[in-house]
Amino acid sequence: MLQKVYDWVDERLDITPLWRDIADHEVPEHVNPAHHFSAFVYCFGGLTFFVVVIQILSGMFLTMYYVPDIIHAYESVYYLQNEVTHGLIVRGMHHWGASLVIVMMFLHTLRVFFTGSYKKPRELNWVVGVLLFFVILGLGFTGYLLPWDMKAYFATVVGLEIAESAPVIGGFARTLLAGGEIIGAQTLARFFAIHVFFLPGALLGLLGAHFFMIRKQGISGPL
Amino acid sequence: MSEKKHRVSRRQFLTYTLTGVGGFMAAGMLSPMVRMALDPALEATGDSEFVAVGLGEDELTEEPQIVNFELEIEDAWYTSEQPRSAWIYKDGDEIIALSPICTHLGCTVNWDANEDYPEQFFCPCHFGRFERDGTNVAGTPPTRPLDVYDVEVRDGMIYLGQINQRS
Ligand code: HEM
Ligand code: FES
Numbered sequence: 001m002l003q004k005v006y007d008w009v010d011e012r013l014d015i016t017p018l019w020r021d022i023a024d025h026e027v028p029e030h031v032n033p034a035h036h037f038s039a040f041v042y043c044f045g046g047l048t049f050f051v052v053v054i055q056i057l058s059g060m061f062l063t064m065y066y067v068p069d070i071i072h073a074y075e076s077v078y079y080l081q082n083e084v085t086h087g088l089i090v091r092g093m094h095h096w097g098a099s100l101v102i103v104m105m106f107l108h109t110l111r112v113f114f115t116g117s118y119k120k121p122r123e124l125n126w127v128v129g130v131l132l133f134f135v136i137l138g139l140g141f142t143g144y145l146l147p148w149d150m151k152a153y154f155a156t157v158v159g160l161e162i163a164e165s166a167p168v169i170g171g172f173a174r175t176l177l178a179g180g181e182i183i184g185a186q187t188l189a190r191f192f193a194i195h196v197f198f199l200p201g202a203l204l205g206l207l208g209a210h211f212f213m214i215r216k217q218g219i220s221g222p223l
Numbered sequence: 224m225s226e227k228k229h230r231v232s233r234r235q236f237l238t239y240t241l242t243g244v245g246g247f248m249a250a251g252m253l254s255p256m257v258r259m260a261l262d263p264a265l266e267a268t269g270d271s272e273f274v275a276v277g278l279g280e281d282e283l284t285e286e287p288q289i290v291n292f293e294l295e296i297e298d299a300w301y302t303s304e305q306p307r308s309a310w311i312y313k314d315g316d317e318i319i320a321l322s323p324i325c326t327h328l329g330c331t332v333n334w335d336a337n338e339d340y341p342e343q344f345f346c347p348c349h350f351g352r353f354e355r356d357g358t359n360v361a362g363t364p365p366t367r368p369l370d371v372y373d374v375e376v377r378d379g380m381i382y383l384g385q386i387n388q389r390s
Contacts, residue, residue: 054252061256065299075300083299084262089255 022215030222041115042219044108049207051101055139056200058094066146068192070185073148098140105136117220125213132206135199142195148188156191157183273375273382278311280318280379287312287321287334287344287355292383309372309383310334310344312355319356320372322386327351327364344369357389 010016029035031042065080065087067073080087109129112118118126145156160183164174179186231239276292287310296305309320310332321344323331330348337345343360344353352360357369373384 057252057256061259064260072300079300080259084259085265086255086258087262090259093252093255 025215028219028222031219041107041111044104044111048101048104048108051097051104052136052203052207054093054097055101058090058097059196059200061090062094063196068146068188070148070188073146073188077147094143098143101136102140105133109133115220115223119220122213122217122220125210125217128206128210128213132203132210135203135206139195139199139203142191142199145188145191146195153183156187271385273373273384275377276309276311276381276383278381280376280381283311283313283318283381285313289323289334290320290381307383310369311374311381314356318374318376318381320374320381320383321357322370322372324370325351325365326359326367326369332369 031039033040033043062080065076065084067076077091081091082088112126112129141156141159145152160174160178163177164170166173175181177187177190179190271294274292274294276290278290289308290311291306291308293304294307296303308323310323311318311320313319323333323344325332325346325348327346327349330346330351332344332346332351332353334344335341336347337343340352342355344355344357346352346365349364351365352363353365353369354360357371359365359368368389370386370388372386375382375384
């Protein structure tokens with residue numbers, strides 16, 4: 001049945017070469033854990049992406065219940081966690097995943113560093129990787145405010161203090177991020193917008209560039 | 224069938240196991256999310272409580288009168304008092320409380336409000352009409368009678384409960 005549907009579409013649109021070009025390529029021996037177990041370190045990039053996918057999916061579903069308003073944010077998170085069936089699991093996925101994605105990204109960076117994979121011709125991909133690192137830190141920072149509880153609020157107070165301590169532009173950056181002098185209604189709305197629209201957009205764009213370069217240049221060679 | 228005809232190639236074996244494991248993982252990941260999204264549709268709706276409407280039984284007549292009251296509505300994380308109303312009257316010993324919401328498309332009906340149709344509930348939106356007992360008048364847009372509230376009398380005061388559809 002599935003095969004027939006596929007054949008029907010393929011006959012008209014010739015889609016086979018499209019996905020073959022993306023999916024069909026050799027996995028070199030030195031990155032295959034079945035050959036050398038230590039090659040599992042090459043899995044961390046893929047694992048980072050896997051957790052990012054979980055973050056995006058669970059985040060989309062959280063947004064069905066969450067409201068970015070200082071009066072109702074906390075109550076809506078409380079409601080989705082305690083009253084909605086499996087809300088606890090979905091919030092848990094997003095909450096723990098947020099830490100896990102940073103752990104995975106760090107391990108992936110270590111692998112790239114110690115295998116020297118950032119060297120010519122892959123310098124650009126290292127740069128994109130560093131940008132991805134900042135975007136993901138940004139997602140963690142903006143997401144942390146959203147539950148609007150004590151921990152969220154005071155973590156953001158400290159985060160914005162840090163921004164303010166930057167020379168010259170510090171004060172401006174702080175006010176811009178907070179949306180004014182008060183850390184309150186505008187800060188929450190802004191952090192929400194940044195968390196669910198701006199940074200995920202940047203993340204997807206950068207991931208696209210990252211994967212395009214990997215496909216074009218291949219995995220770096222054995223040590 | 225002999226073993227030979229049924230040989231599974233290495234590629235086939237991998238396709239089956241990887242699709243199986245992958246499908247299992249995807250299902251494990253997605254099912255809590257989907258269940259969460261479906262929650263409002265699957266939740267059982269509880270019977271609502273009776274609320275006092277501030278009207279004594281002795282104030283009722285055979286003539287429908289409007290009574291306005293507040294109902295505490297719990298909407299997920301937001302609780303508020305919302306206005307409700309009923310057309311309420313006595314039919315012999317029985318107390319009838321009709322919902323004023325037109326069964327056509329939800330406008331609000333009025334008793335005895337159109338001079339051409341005295342002693343009827345009249346809906347201004349598409350000229351829907353109902354008899355005193357709430358029965359829809361044939362040939363007007365509504366297709367079923369007005370809904371009725373559960374009514375209770377406690378210490379001479381009127382309490383209204385859940386709204387019930389009649390077909
Ligand atoms: C790498 C990607 C992401 C990271 C690292 C991340 C991180 C976080 C963190 C740390 C929190 C606070 C959670 C808590 O304290 O329990 C949070 C909350 C939230 N995130 Fe994300 N997030 C990511 C992507 C997304 C995306 C793509 C969306 C939506 C499209 C989203 C929607 C939300 C919502 C609605 C909340 C508030 C609900 C809650 O606090 O549980 N997130 N995020
Ligand atoms: S809504 Fe009352 S007649 Fe249409």
